[in-house]
Amino acid sequence: MNPVLEVRDLAKAFGGIRAVNGVSFDVREGEILGLIGPNGSGKSTLFNCILGQLAPSAGEVRIDGRGITGMRPCQLNRLGVGRTFQLLQVFPQLTVRENLILAGQEHQKSMWGRLVGRRDAGLGEAADRMIEFFRLSALAQEKAGSLSYGQQKLLDVAMAFMAGPRLVLLDEPAGGVNPTMLAGLRERLREINAMQRATFVVIEHNMEFVMSLCTRVLVLAEGRIISEGTPEEVRADPKVIEAYLGG
Amino acid sequence: MIALVAAPFGLKPYGIYLLSLWVVMTIAAIGLNLTLGYAGQISLAQGAFVGIGAYAAALLTTSGWPLWMAFLLAIALSLAIGWLLGYPALRVQHHYLAFVTLSFATLVFLMLRNEEWLTKGVYGISGIPRPTLFGWAAKAPIAFYFFCLGILTLVSLATWWLVRSPWGRAFTALRENPIRADSLGVDTRRYTLMAFAIGSALGGISGVLYAPLVQFIEPTAFNLNLSLNLLLMVMVGGSGYFLGPFLGAAVSVLLPEWARFGSDALYLIMYAIAVMVLMAFCPSGLLGLAHRVLKR
Numbered sequence: 340m341n342p343v344l345e346v347r348d349l350a351k352a353f354g355g356i357r358a359v360n361g362v363s364f365d366v367r368e369g370e371i372l373g374l375i376g377p378n379g380s381g382k383s384t385l386f387n388c389i390l391g392q393l394a395p396s397a398g399e400v401r402i403d404g405r406g407i408t409g410m411r412p413c414q415l416n417r418l419g420v421g422r423t424f425q426l427l428q429v430f431p432q433l434t435v436r437e438n439l440i441l442a443g444q445e446h447q448k449s450m451w452g453r454l455v456g457r458r459d460a461g462l463g464e465a466a467d468r469m470i471e472f473f474r475l476s477a478l479a480q481e482k483a484g485s486l487s488y489g490q491q492k493l494l495d496v497a498m499a500f501m502a503g504p505r506l507v508l509l510d511e512p513a514g515g516v517n518p519t520m521l522a523g524l525r526e527r528l529r530e531i532n533a534m535q536r537a538t539f540v541v542i543e544h545n546m547e548f549v550m551s552l553c554t555r556v557l558v559l560a561e562g563r564i565i566s567e568g569t570p571e572e573v574r575a576d577p578k579v580i581e582a583y584l585g586g
Numbered sequence: 587m588i589a590l591v592a593a594p595f596g597l598k599p600y601g602i603y604l605l606s607l608w609v610v611m612t613i614a615a616i617g618l619n620l621t622l623g624y625a626g627q628i629s630l631a632q633g634a635f636v637g638i639g640a641y642a643a644a645l646l647t648t649s650g651w652p653l654w655m656a657f658l659l660a661i662a663l664s665l666a667i668g669w670l671l672g673y674p675a676l677r678v679q680h681h682y683l684a685f686v687t688l689s690f691a692t693l694v695f696l697m698l699r700n701e702e703w704l705t706k707g708v709y710g711i712s713g714i715p716r717p718t719l720f721g722w723a724a725k726a727p728i729a730f731y732f733f734c735l736g737i738l739t740l741v742s743l744a745t746w747w748l749v750r751s752p753w754g755r756a757f758t759a760l761r762e763n764p765i766r767a768d769s770l771g772v773d774t775r776r777y778t779l780m781a782f783a784i785g786s787a788l789g790g791i792s793g794v795l796y797a798p799l800v801q802f803i804e805p806t807a808f809n810l811n812l813s814l815n816l817l818l819m820v821m822v823g824g825s826g827y828f829l830g831p832f833l834g835a836a837v838s839v840l841l842p843e844w845a846r847f848g849s850d851a852l853y854l855i856m857y858a859i860a861v862m863v864l865m866a867f868c869p870s871g872l873l874g875l876a877h878r879v880l881k882r
Contacts, residue, residue: 390769416771428766430759441759444752445771453752460752502771 341404343368343506343538344389349398350562351381351388358384360562361398366506371532371539373553373570375546377583381562382542383425386508390422391415402506417446421504425511425542429491429498431484435475438483438494439466443501465501473497473527489520496524500531506538513545521545525552546584550574558583590735594728602727603799608839609734610795613741615819615831617788622817623826624749625781626761627675631687632816634694635664635786637808639793641698644711644803653717653798660790668786672779691813698805710804714797734795741788748784749828757781761826822861824873833872 342365351359359381366372374382387393389400391412400408402418410418430438444460447453453460470479473493478486483494492515499507512528513521525548531537543549549556550570558566558573560582566573573579594602618632639660646656674686698705705711716725717733724733748754759767760777768774797803815838823834842857868875 392765392769412765412768413771413773416769422769424766424769428763430762430766432762433755433758437755440752441755441767441772442770444755445773447752450753450773450776454748456752458750458752498770 341368342366343370343403344540345399345401345404346385346389347399347401349385349388349400350396351384351393352396357562359388359395362559362562362564363398364557364564364567366538366540368505368538369532369536370555371528371541371553373549373556374540374542374559375544375549375556375573375583376559380559380583382559383510384562385559386422386510386540386542390420390508413445416502416504419502419505421499421502421507423495423499423507423509423512425514427488427491427495429483429486429494431482433483434480435470435483435486435494436463436466436479438498439469439501442498443503446502462501469497469501472530474523489516492516493520493524496527500537503535504537506540508540508542510542511544512541513543513548521548528552587739591732594731599727602731604840604843606727606731606734606799608835609731609738610792610799611816611819611839612832612835613738613795614789614792615816615823615835616741616745617785617792618816619785619820619823619825619827619831620745620748620757620788621781621785622820623824623830624754624761625757625777625785627672627778627781628680628684629671629687629782629785630684630810630813630817631671631691631694632785632789633808633810633812633814634691635668635789636793636796636812636816637694637698637805638663638667639790640797640803640808641705641711641793642790643794643797644714645704647715647717647798648711648713653794656794656797657791660794661787664786664790665783668789669779669783671786672782675778675782676775688810688813691810695805695809698808705805708804710802711797712802714801714803716798716801730799734799737791737795741791745788746828753777753780758826818861820871821869822864822871824871824875824877827871827873827877830871830873837872 344366347363349359349362350357362385376382384393388395391410394409399406402420407415433441440459440462443462443465444453447460447462448456470476475493478490483491496512512524516524532539541549541553553570556570556573557564558579565582566576566579593605614632614636618629621627621629642660642663643653643656646659647653671687671690675683678686699707716730724730756772756777759772760774764774819834819838820831822837823830842853
């Protein structure tokens with residue numbers, strides 16, 4: 340099976356600092372790949388290079404075999420690539436429902452078609468389904484800025500799925516979310532993965548979350564991949580224990 | 587709306603003129619509110635677009651062309667120039683963008699003043715005729731007021747549609763978090779340019795009405811003061827609120843005139859203090875203040 344995402348020799352330097360230093364890996368369709376590593380190991384920079392937020396210094400990124408290096412984030416999104424950010428990124432002045440409609444509207448019709456078409460861009464029902472799926476029904480008409488941190492985090496993740504993406508890169512989805520909500524988030528991600536055959540790459544520090552969600556894990560340290568394998572293999576790798584997990 | 591239709595009756599010509607000026611300035615402020623309030627792009631050049639519209643109207647109508655031709659020309663010119671002015675916004679933001687647009691406003695003023703072959707420079711253009719529509723001459727102050735009010739109604743309806751459409755949502759997203767918006771497929775570049783182009787076009791439309799309202803224009807009417815005044819209208823009314831420009835323009839155009847009859851020397855000082863207090867304690871303007879009070 341062809342990989343959905345191929346990363347080849349990707350590098351990003353900031354002056355003399357090589358934040359990402361020759362990283363290569365593939366992500367197969369339907370896979371949930373975990374990306375772990377200590378703070379400053381280059382995980383978020385790697386995401387930003389893959390997703391067009393930063394221009395890589397070297398290397399190549401392909402999605403479904405198509406070179407996407409240098410594409411803008413909005414172009415990537417239209418190719419079916421979704422993402423969340425490390426820090427919370429919802430639109431506080433829009434309601435929960437409008438946040439979700441916004442997250443999918445640019446995939447509907449042409450720009451002019453959206454101007455003269457329906458106010459909800461035909462996404463009202465899809466947004467309501469997503470709200471129900473993420474257990475946010477009571478908050479649908481609330482402004483996103485008035486939600487609790489955990490609820491905003493759920494909304495943030497839900498938004499990444501509104502356009503029915505093939506590949507979603509999630510940057511610390513579990514950060515700051517309480518354990519009950521976290522279990523719910525894990526279930527939602529598993530369900531989407533199973534239903535839509537959506538492929539995920541997940542950066543996370545919460546080991547329990549990563550190990551229970553991901554089918555394969557990459558470990559990054561100082562901009563390089565130091566280990567790769569199933570959660571069990573990675574957890575037992577002495578290099579990983581030394582660099583990240585500790586004894 | 588009924589109040590606006592009934593308002594000019596019983597007013598002296600100067601009162602009707604002020605009311606018409608409020609209508610004309612509201613249109614320009616609605617445009618700036620779109621660019622700044624909804625899409626979050628600061629512009630100190632809105633006055634320049636009013637100038638472009640006014641000169642388009644003055645030059646065409648004094649040469650015998652009908653006013654609707656001036657509308658077409660002004661809209662086309664301001665859309666195109668506004669689009670171009672949006673390009674710097676793709677690179678710089680906030681006060682840097684303010685300086686870029688400020689330079690543009692100065693450039694337009696200098697062109698209006700110095701290119702005498704076209705604009706007659708400091709002598710200005712006089713005798714600008716008021717339009718005739720399907721045989722109905724909008725020459726009297728009250729008739730021209732209704733003509734302006736009609737255009738304001740059209741502009742308001744179109745803007746209402748726009749801000750409630752997916753475009754309006756994308757503009758808000760652009761203002762609140764352009765990086766996230768981009769990652770959700772919102773073409774932030776195109777929406778930024780659109781916000782400038784459409785906002786500027788409304789400035790142009792306002793100018794096309796301004797010229798036949800005052801019937802004599804000269805460059806200083808469109809210098810930086812006008813741009814700052816329009817910015818003040820948007821901020822005082824409530825940036826990002828649909829009705830903000832209506833209220834802001836009323837405060838800026840009508841209130842000083844009304845207050846002037848009270849205490850001549852003090853009104854400007856009082857007005858300035860009121861604006862400063864408002865901006866310091868409620869940066870979201872009068873409608874933001876009302877919103878806060880009503881929520882309690």
